[in-house]
Amino acid sequence: MSKKIDVYGLSDAEIKTLREIAYKLYGKASVSLLAKKLLQKKLQAAAEPEPIQLPPPKCQKRITLRLPDKDRAYLEAAADKRRGTINDVARDIIQSHISHHPILSAFETDTLSQSNYQLVMIGRNLNQIARRLNAGENVSLNSQQIGELKKFIDAHVGKVNHVLQTNRRRKRE
Structure with missing residues (x-):
């Protein structure tokens, strides 16, 4: 209603x-x-909880853990997959649990950045095709298909940027 x-x-x-x-x-x-779309965006953004604000650590202290071999093997495999260290994986797991948000590894962040760059380049190519269409030149795509593709790419770029910025903000906190 x-x-x-x-x-x-x-x-x-x-x-x-x-x-x-x-x-x-x-x-x-x-x-x-316009108002409806802006309000809907705000409602979607409000559904995502803000990360917990923790005071910055005053010093870094070493913690030693004794783990079963299978847990150590899991951490080693995760470190290899993420191209990081076991310490990075363990710290990310703990921070993710505390903040209730996943923590991206440096490799994941680089991968997302590359993905975003490629999508931006595709969007530029689509704009060039659209210009040719508007100039009356022959192109195998119609303008409606290009518009739908551009909307999809813009939405993806926005989502990836949001993930990257959220991850950067978490690392600063």
Whole structure:
């Protein structure tokens, strides 16, 4: 069931600018659609809990663990897979448990960065194809297919950037 929400206090110039933004983003000069999409994004972002804020450590202390051979083997395999050390894996597991968020290894972060770079390059190529289409040149894709692909890529780039920034923020905390 839809409920109506009224927004008061916007000037005509502000409404005009909002219509232009809505048109650029969604192809419709609808302030209502723009507001709806922005509110939905906020609701999705609110569903993700913020990481726990812990005070910075005053000093780093060594902890020694005695583990069964199978647990040590697991940590060694995970370290090889992540291209890190056993200490890195153990620290990431502990930090992930404390913060209730996965911790990305340096290798995973590099992989995500490379993925994002490749997607950005694909997006640029798609823009070049779109320009050719708009110029009336022959291209094997239609503009609707390109638009759908661009939306998919933009969404993926946004998600990957969010993961990377969240991981960077956690490392600073």
